[in-house]
Amino acid sequence: MENITSKNNEKIKSAIAIRDSASQRKKNGKFFLEGARLCGDAAISGGDILQFFFTEKARAKFPEFFEKILSSAGESYCISEEVSRKLSDTQSPQGMFCVCKTGDKNISADKINHNGKYILLENVQDPSNLGAVARTAEAMGVDGLIVSGGCDIYNPKALRACMGAFFRLNIIECGDIIRFIKSAQAKGMKAFASTPDSEAVKITEVDFSGGVICIVGNEGNGVTCETMSAADAKITIPMQGRAESLNASTAAAILIWEMVRRGA
Amino acid sequence: MENITSKNNEKIKSAIAIRDSASQRKKNGKFFLEGARLCGDAAISGGDILQFFFTEKARAKFPEFFEKILSSAGESYCISEEVSRKLSDTQSPQGMFCVCKTGDKNISADKINHNGKYILLENVQDPSNLGAVARTAEAMGVDGLIVSGGCDIYNPKALRACMGAFFRLNIIECGDIIRFIKSAQAKGMKAFASTPDSEAVKITEVDFSGGVICIVGNEGNGVTCETMSAADAKITIPMQGRAESLNASTAAAILIWEMVRRGA
Structure with missing residues (x-):
């Protein structure tokens, strides 16, 4: 499992682009999730998790969600607190983030x-x-x-x-x-x-x-x-x-x- | 009618304190309103407007609201664009703000x-x-x-x-x-x-x-x-x-x- 400690890591930059831009989400067919519960819901409900980013603290604090997300995710990365703050859209980040595949919801x-x-x-x-x-x-x-x-x-x-x-x-x-x-x-x-x-x-x-x-x-x-x-x-x-x-x-x-x- | 061009004007500082703090609102029995429509609603509906702050631009853009608020307000101040940005809680301020009296809503x-x-x-x-x-x-x-x-x-x-x-x-x-x-x-x-x-x-x-x-x-x-x-x-x-x-x-x-x- 790779560690990411740089805010300029390409995977982090690309996750932020997905988070912030509707056109990036559309173009790449991906979306961004933040929070232990929400990422956990994605894992439990069969969401297509491409990347999972977590801090050591979050891993210790939400072990149940952590295991479920880890086993569903394509790739998983342990990130530093600094990177977590960068990824987060909220005031007090929980330190768990996923990039998921949007999938095709176009149904006739x-x-x-x-x-x-x-x-x-x-x-x-x-x-x-x-x-x-x-x-x-x-x-x-x-x-x-x-x-x-x-x-x-x-x-x-x-x-x-x-x-x-x-x-x-x-x-x-x-x-x-x-x-x-x-x-x-x-x-x-x-x-x-x-x-x-x-x-x-x-x-x-x-x-x-x-x-x-x-x-x-x-x-x-x-x-x-x-x-x-x-x-x-x-x-x-x-x-x-x-x-x-x-x-x-x-x-x-x-x-x-x-x-x-x-x-x- | 007084002009206010300094962000450090006491009336502006006090309006911002009312805007930002629930305890200041309670202590002073006042609340803060932003926006032409909302300030206009206060005037039309008999809200107790203590102070009215407006920019020249807002006065020209919302003449109907302006007249109604002006005639209801205790004090009125023409403020600079810079002061308006300081008072505003929003991305694109309309340039109209009121400080109103909360009144007694404690009814048995x-x-x-x-x-x-x-x-x-x-x-x-x-x-x-x-x-x-x-x-x-x-x-x-x-x-x-x-x-x-x-x-x-x-x-x-x-x-x-x-x-x-x-x-x-x-x-x-x-x-x-x-x-x-x-x-x-x-x-x-x-x-x-x-x-x-x-x-x-x-x-x-x-x-x-x-x-x-x-x-x-x-x-x-x-x-x-x-x-x-x-x-x-x-x-x-x-x-x-x-x-x-x-x-x-x-x-x-x-x-x-x-x-x-x-x-x-």
């Missing part, structure tokens, strides 16, 4: 469960929102989280916010969102686009039975006009206050809750 | 609406969660948000996350949470403590009619044992995945939704 709408419940995020930008929705979707037992190209699900902040749900959740990337929706509809599924527009159908009046895809849009702009047009209906969460809209992850949570609760 | 449980729906946050730490719950509570039309002493509702991050709902929402600080709950119960209200414990009563089976207080606890530790004991029932949001819990603001959103939807 023909191959999903046509009686299932799915939440689709279109261009949701805030990584904390992405992570929060993944966490809720997994907890509520949806059949999958579908993300459009504009959602950076491998962002380190998103991965931290989802608390490991990422590895247990069926995540699907759709290249062409309109085509995905139309294929799903051809298989008998319904697609509902959410909007703060109070003229839309209230979610309390929506029939969530059968195969359903609920769509939540970008924080500022909502669901795009094209996607809205492709949907079977525009739906809305009734509001009583003077707020113009709900936070995207809050809206998604209430939609998921209603879809799963009433659509069973 | 005898004085709340005993047929109303309230969400109570106990020691919720993350300012983004606090702000998100305030935003949801206002949008859903709850009668009030009750916070325990452990919730720093005047944190600038919380104020940003709540998108102005702070000024439109009935916020109540309770010094002694147990006493508050017992007084509310004596007036016929029910207090429900939420928990991820699957043995608790499922929220789908809870009677939300009449006066209700739903309690959400700290992100890591949940509702305290003492508060749990004072509640009429422990309630839980049924989960199907392997997640151990929901994010505090997500749990609060689903509780608020169910309480308002079914308790009407």
Whole structure:
């Protein structure tokens, strides 16, 4: 097992590039994880761990996670505290980091469960929102989280916010969102686009039975006009206050809750 | 109207202390706001604005907000761009800042609406969660948000996350949470403590009619044992995945939704 003590080590520099840049993640098909629990979740849930970086301290502090990650990882490196601080995105690094393979999450709408419940995020930008929705979707037992190209699900902040749900959740990337929706509809599924527009159908009046895809849009702009047009209906969460809209992850949570609760 | 061009001006230093420190906010009974929209919301909603700081650029860019804030503010100061950068907590400051009076939000449980729906946050730490719950509570039309002493509702991050709902929402600080709950119960209200414990009563089976207080606890530790004991029932949001819990603001959103939807 190799030791790394230099912050300028090529493997460290390349891990940092993966951590910091969405385009590097896309180009290399890799993503970066930090934290004993999150790296452990990746190992337990069959994530494809290419590289594992750990400090001696972390090895001693999290022996259980350490063993699991070590046995799953392609390559493992013992790093100095200084290198750990360099790799870390947080104030108090735990000293465990992984670089994983993204894998191919592009699945055609023909191959999903046509009686299932799915939440689709279109261009949701805030990584904390992405992570929060993944966490809720997994907890509520949806059949999958579908993300459009504009959602950076491998962002380190998103991965931290989802608390490991990422590895247990069926995540699907759709290249062409309109085509995905139309294929799903051809298989008998319904697609509902959410909007703060109070003229839309209230979610309390929506029939969530059968195969359903609920769509939540970008924080500022909502669901795009094209996607809205492709949907079977525009739906809305009734509001009583003077707020113009709900936070995207809050809206998604209430939609998921209603879809799963009433659509069973 | 005074101009301020020095970062070391006493008024600027004191505003920054209010911005950065919960104990300074408490001690001085003041809080700090940043952003044209948020300062404007304070002015429109009758917030008690003690000081208003603005740049010439901001004045030209947001004339409508500027006039409203100016006419509400006790003192107003035109600041340089350098001072604005110093006051700002964000990457691209808009150049409008207010110092406001917190006012007394300590209301006895005898004085709340005993047929109303309230969400109570106990020691919720993350300012983004606090702000998100305030935003949801206002949008859903709850009668009030009750916070325990452990919730720093005047944190600038919380104020940003709540998108102005702070000024439109009935916020109540309770010094002694147990006493508050017992007084509310004596007036016929029910207090429900939420928990991820699957043995608790499922929220789908809870009677939300009449006066209700739903309690959400700290992100890591949940509702305290003492508060749990004072509640009429422990309630839980049924989960199907392997997640151990929901994010505090997500749990609060689903509780608020169910309480308002079914308790009407």
